[in-house]
Amino acid sequence: MRGVVAKMGGASPTLRGMAWLALSGVIFSGMNVWMKAMSEDLDPWVVGCLRYCFGFLVLTPLLWQAGPRACMTKAPLMQFWRGGFHTLGMLLWFAALPAVSMAELTAIGFTGPIFICLGAVLILGEKMTAPRVAAVAAGFAGVLIVVQPWSQAGFTAVTVGNLLLLAAAPLFSGSFLVAKVLTRYDRPEVVVLWQHLTVGLMLTPFAVVWWTPPSLLQWLSLLICGFLGSAGHYCMTRAFRTADISSIQAVSFLNLVWASIGGFIVFSSIPGVWTVVGAAVIFASTIMLARYEAGLSRAAKVA
DSSP states (O other), X not given: OHHHHXXXXXXXXXXXXXXXXXXXXXXXXXXXXXXXXXXXXXXXXXXXXXXXXXXXXXXHXXXXXXXXXXXXXXXXXXXXXXXXXHHHHHHHHHHHGGGSOHHHHHHHHTTHHHHHHHHHHHTSOOOOOHHHHHHHHHHHHHHHHHHOTTSTTSOXXXXXXXXXHHHHHHHHHXXXXXXXXXXXXXXXXXXXXXXXXXXXXXXXXXXXXXXXXXXXXXXXXXXXXXXXXXXXXXXXXXXXXXXOGGGSGGGGGHHXXXXXXXXXXXXXXXXXXXXXXXHXXXXXXXXXXHHHHHHHHHHHHHO
């Protein structure tokens, strides 16, 4: 791991940010497959709450070794705002699940990078260059090629579920934008620790109402998901700390590719032709953006 980090250290900030974000996507894809399997036997609120609670417990000993002060945040109010954004987004997302198709869930869910880019430009003052816009647009086009929401299995009409998902997307984006700001005050591990603390606390009342006692194996699975969730959010926060958030968002569309690979490995689900075509578009847009950002870095060094 240290060798990988050392190699990443020689790359430009944007390429390092893209690498961290891609790694977070791989981790989250694996965790989501695991959580989806558990949600068939446990209430989603219980799974979500315990995942964040275990994530908090996993992180606490690591930070406590550096002393109690290492766990403290320099921006507590902002941490709770971030937790509120994320929790409200999860509430809307879970409420929408029974009323939407997978095509709707995937296509609308991937509007998140677009909201993040808009917020980064309007709120954080980041510069959104034409290649970055093109990469995000191409990545979203690749998602649409895969899910084909215009088909019979896709969008049939504008439903309450669609509107709930559309409302959840900017809330999750707001959470990530606040996380970007928090990296100016706290280390990535502190940001992740407080996210798990605030979201776990805010989800607890819902888990209590719909409580279902997990089995011993499910407790172990939740602990593993807590570890994976913390690792995924750590990598994402490192990405936000390293680079402009708008410059790396095209990488988020790779999550659809990782999910397809995970579905093939775990459920023997063979990707269709359009999945392969869409994945190729997403990969191409990401690689082109990486080459563009690497070119900018080399030009800056020469200058």
